[in-house]
Amino acid sequence: xxxxxxxxxxxxxxxxxxxxxxxxxxxxxxxxxxxxxxxxxxxxxxxxxxxxxxxxxxxxxxxxxxxxxxxxxxxxxxxxxxxxxxxxxxxxxxxxxxxxxxxxxxxxxxxxxxxxxxxxxxxxxxxxxxxxxxxxxxxxxxxxxxxxxxxxxxxxxxxxxxxxxxxxxxxxxxxxxxxxxxxxxxxxxxxxxxxxxxxxxxxxxxxxxxxxxxxxxxxxxxxxxxxxxxxxxxxxxxxxxxxxxxxxxxxxxxxxxxxxxxxxxxxxxxxxxxxxxxxxxxxxxxxxxxxxxxxxxxxxxxxxxxxxxxxxxxxxxxxxxxxxxxxxxxxxxxxxxxxxxxxxxxxxxxxxxxxxxxxxxxxxxxxxxxxxxxxxxxxxxxxxxxxxxxxxxxxxxxxxxxxxxxxxxxxxxxxxxxxxxxxxxxxxxxxxxxxxxxxxxxxxxxxxxxxxxxxxxxxxxxxxxxxxxxxxxxxxxxxxxxxxxxxxxxxxxxxxxxxxxxx
Amino acid sequence: xxxxxxxxxxxxxxxxxxxxxxxxxxxxxxxxxxxxxxxxxxxxxxxxxxxxxxxxxxxxxxxxxxxxxxxxxxxxxxxxxxxxxxxxxxxxxxxxxxxxxxxxxxxxxxxxxxxxxxxxxxxxxxxxxxxxxxxxxxxxxxxxxxxxxxxxxxxxxxxxxxxxxxxxxxxxxxxxxxxxxxxxxxxxxxxxxxxxxxxxxxxxxxxxxxxxxxxxxxxxxxxxxxxxxxxxxxxxxxxxxxxxxxxxxxxxxxxxxxxxxxxxxxxxxxxxxxxxxxxxxxxxxxxxxxxxxxxxxxxxxxxxxxxxxxxxxxxxxxxxxxx
Numbered sequence: 001x002x003x004x005x006x007x008x009x010x011x012x013x014x015x016x017x018x019x020x021x022x023x024x025x026x027x028x029x030x031x032x033x034x035x036x037x038x039x040x041x042x043x044x045x046x047x048x049x050x051x052x053x054x055x056x057x058x059x060x061x062x063x064x065x066x067x068x069x070x071x072x073x074x075x076x077x078x079x080x081x082x083x084x085x086x087x088x089x090x091x092x093x094x095x096x097x098x099x100x101x102x103x104x105x106x107x108x109x110x111x112x113x114x115x116x117x118x119x120x121x122x123x124x125x126x127x128x129x130x131x132x133x134x135x136x137x138x139x140x141x142x143x144x145x146x147x148x149x150x151x152x153x154x155x156x157x158x159x160x161x162x163x164x165x166x167x168x169x170x171x172x173x174x175x176x177x178x179x180x181x182x183x184x185x186x187x188x189x190x191x192x193x194x195x196x197x198x199x200x201x202x203x204x205x206x207x208x209x210x211x212x213x214x215x216x217x218x219x220x221x222x223x224x225x226x227x228x229x230x231x232x233x234x235x236x237x238x239x240x241x242x243x244x245x246x247x248x249x250x251x252x253x254x255x256x257x258x259x260x261x262x263x264x265x266x267x268x269x270x271x272x273x274x275x276x277x278x279x280x281x282x283x284x285x286x287x288x289x290x291x292x293x294x295x296x297x298x299x300x301x302x303x304x305x306x307x308x309x310x311x312x313x314x315x316x317x318x319x320x321x322x323x324x325x326x327x328x329x330x331x332x333x334x335x336x337x338x339x340x341x342x343x344x345x346x347x348x349x350x351x352x353x354x355x356x357x358x359x360x361x362x363x364x365x366x367x368x369x370x371x372x373x374x375x376x377x378x379x380x381x382x383x384x385x386x387x388x389x390x391x392x393x394x395x396x397x398x399x400x401x402x403x404x405x406x407x408x409x410x411x412x413x414x415x416x417x418x419x420x421x422x423x424x425x426x427x428x429x430x431x432x433x434x435x436x437x438x439x440x441x442x443x444x445x446x447x448x449x450x451x452x453x454x455x456x457x458x459x460x461x462x463x464x465x466x467x468x469x470x471x472x473x474x475x476x477x478x479x480x481x482x483x484x485x486x487x488x489x490x491x492x493x494x495x496x497x498x499x500x501x502x503x
Numbered sequence: 504x505x506x507x508x509x510x511x512x513x514x515x516x517x518x519x520x521x522x523x524x525x526x527x528x529x530x531x532x533x534x535x536x537x538x539x540x541x542x543x544x545x546x547x548x549x550x551x552x553x554x555x556x557x558x559x560x561x562x563x564x565x566x567x568x569x570x571x572x573x574x575x576x577x578x579x580x581x582x583x584x585x586x587x588x589x590x591x592x593x594x595x596x597x598x599x600x601x602x603x604x605x606x607x608x609x610x611x612x613x614x615x616x617x618x619x620x621x622x623x624x625x626x627x628x629x630x631x632x633x634x635x636x637x638x639x640x641x642x643x644x645x646x647x648x649x650x651x652x653x654x655x656x657x658x659x660x661x662x663x664x665x666x667x668x669x670x671x672x673x674x675x676x677x678x679x680x681x682x683x684x685x686x687x688x689x690x691x692x693x694x695x696x697x698x699x700x701x702x703x704x705x706x707x708x709x710x711x712x713x714x715x716x717x718x719x720x721x722x723x724x725x726x727x728x729x730x731x732x733x734x735x736x737x738x739x740x741x742x743x744x745x746x747x748x749x750x751x752x753x754x755x756x757x758x759x760x761x762x763x764x765x766x767x768x769x770x771x772x773x774x775x776x777x778x779x780x781x782x783x784x785x786x787x788x789x790x791x792x793x794x795x796x797x798x799x800x801x802x803x804x805x806x807x808x809x810x811x812x813x814x815x816x817x818x819x820x821x822x823x824x825x826x
Contacts, residue, residue, distance in 0.1 A: 179575065182688070182690045197579075319698075319701060319723060336553065344721060450689055
């Protein structure tokens with residue numbers, strides 16, 4: 001309960017102004033395609049030079065929380081996920097916005113983010129010592145199996161056909177191999193300089209999601225513009241809260257998966273949203289509605305990716321090990337003020353540590369308030385006439401992929417992937433499993449090669465990868481997940497065929 | 504239409520030529536970009552942001568410097584980009600890491616070498632250290648080396664990647680002790696390598712002095728030795744060098760960081776930068792922030808860095824020849 005004593009620090013005038021500024025600024029930065037939470041926090045670090053350590057961290061903490069949620073705005077309205085965390089949000093969120101229910105989608109997304117986020121930070125406050133040990137328990141073999149577990153959900157993610165889902169995933173896994181292999185230094189599939197560093201995830205996301213959509217809009221032509229315009233019904237906040245209350249299943253699945261995955265260093269927030277989305281779908285009685293603008297999909301994805309924010313800082317704050325790129329940037333923000341995370345932080349600078357954590361708690365709530373307040377206006381974006389929309393998305397896509405590392409190579413990669421995806425979509429493939437493959441490939445690969453090197457020095461790969469309680473448990477989950485997919489494909493395969501024909 | 508384009512092109516070419524002539528006099532007239540070949544949050548990125556923060560002051564360069572991250576493939580992506588695509592006009596600088604880029608160019612597969620760049624000045628030197636977990640059975644470097652001799656290939660040492668300072672230190676340690684270690688390059692830089700040590704995934708590790716110092720302050724690791732020619736009086740006065748412990752390992756693995764420009768940059772620009780940049784690194788505010796962050800500083804002039812690059816090129820060519 002130590003944290004309660006430090007709430008005063010958050011409400012000091014300067015600190016609170018920073019918290020407000022960080023939250024609103026974070027929402028805007030998060031909603032800008034190409035600016036991931038990591039970049040947003042890195043951009044703010046120079047501002048903290050002139051602040052007290054606690055104030056600097058309030059700014060960074062608030063920005064981190066709200067950029068993750070802000071990414072949902074462009075994911076829902078423009079179908080450009082701001083960061084990997086928002087991929088799953090775009091699946092149902094954008095479908096809903098296209099039906100004219102953008103405000104409803106934004107309400108649900110911010111409310112679910114808020115609930116997940118607050119629970120995540122509370123976990124950080126109360127369970128930090130326990131969770132720190134849990135984070136260390138994951139070694140290379142476990143992370144490898146975690147990534148394989150992720151691969152098993154590929155087939156069922158946002159695809160009408162199990163086989164096509166798996167094929168998309170394989171394309172993603174192959175794309176992830178391009179570039180220098182960091183472990184062994186091998187060069188793979190590098191035919192152009194732009195590919196030497198591999199395919200950066202942000203330009204890939206923008207290309208795979210935004211470009212096919214733009215091409216679709218151009219293909220339809222200007223004539224159809226009038227038909228597309230839909231009246232946006234007013235969405236009352238109470239109705240949204242009521243709807244969230246009815247979706248307790250998705251909300252708890254999202255929060256639980258987000259927190260658990262968030263703690264594991266190196267896997268982090270990238271896949272939390274997608275895994276939670278897939279699980280919520282499997283447990284839902286209305287499976288077939290997912291992907292068509294179903295509120296439960298948004299709720300699961302957004303509660304998961306904000307629930308991960310708090311726990312993802314556990315390894316950083318207790319062991320001084322940054323578990324994610326964003327945590328690494330926050331570490332820089334701390335040590336620049338001469339504060340080293342670890343026992344030093346909580347013993348010698350408790351006012352800094354607790355003020356920072358409290359500011360994330362308050363930040364979550366402010367984020368919900370501002371997000372909802374602006375949702376009604378932001379949702380009108382989805383009503384823009386098709387030609388204007390297509391041009392705007394195109395500009396944002398180019399700007400976003402260039403700005404990640406100021407490289408034209410990334411823009412070409414983005415465009416090539418986008419054009420490729422347009423044709424793949426014509427054949428019934430979808431982008432989400434492909435992106436999941438792209439994210440999971442390097443995690444599985446690098447942990448396998450590093451694990452194998454360690455295994456050679458120990459008792460060999462079979463003992464290293466197959467024995468031990470955690471390994472066995474994860475292998476069991478992998479087998480169960482594959483078996484479930486096969487079973488449900490067999491059972492539902494026949495009955496869903498007529499559906500497929502219709503759509 | 505075609506003629507219009509042609510005349511425009513000719514016009515632009517003319518403009519570009521006058522620009523090059525005028526460039527050296529008023530330099531710098533606009534903000535200067537600094538490419539960092541590692542991601543945001545890494546030690547190089549973090550330090551580059553600190554040492555360039557006063558560039559905009561009137562008595563320094565009068566124009567701010569901003570950081571552009573070009574991470575990938577252990578730094579190869581950023582330096583390849585800098586060597587092939589960046590403009591040699593003094594408005595794009597790059598941070599260098601020695602021995603990384605020299606070792607990579609010796610191993611091949613990249614489009615740069617020592618001669619593609621011109622050093623400006625050095626700001627920091629981060630030696631590699633040997634660390635083990637806090638509960639490890641080893642308390643001295645001798646005990647670790649004895650274990651490696653008794654169990655060839657079983658003593659795993661984590662490090663930030665291939666052909667970076669950590670890898671060089673591991674190679675030198677193997678050569679000097681004639682023991683066989685298993686070097687484990689981790690993806691995710693020094694932080695991931697440190698995590699492997701703290702979690703007990705590996706027997707020990709080679710890591711940056713600055714990161715190891717923080718991990719020891721947090722009570723997570725023991726530091727057994729420093730791979731440098733003298734002890735770190737400021738941060739780790741109690742830790743012996745490998746040399747003191749009887750192993751012939753010099754400072755070839757020390758991670759030097761500084762700023763460089765592309766070859767072909769006008770001499771006036773190089774002169775102005777190499778006069779002003781060391782002063783910028785020595786600025787009291789910069790020094791204070793670097794010290795607070797546990798980042799060891801070592802300011803070296805352009806001439807000193809040129810000599811250091813030459814020497815590294817020789818040592819590393821010899822060391823990597825057998826691989």
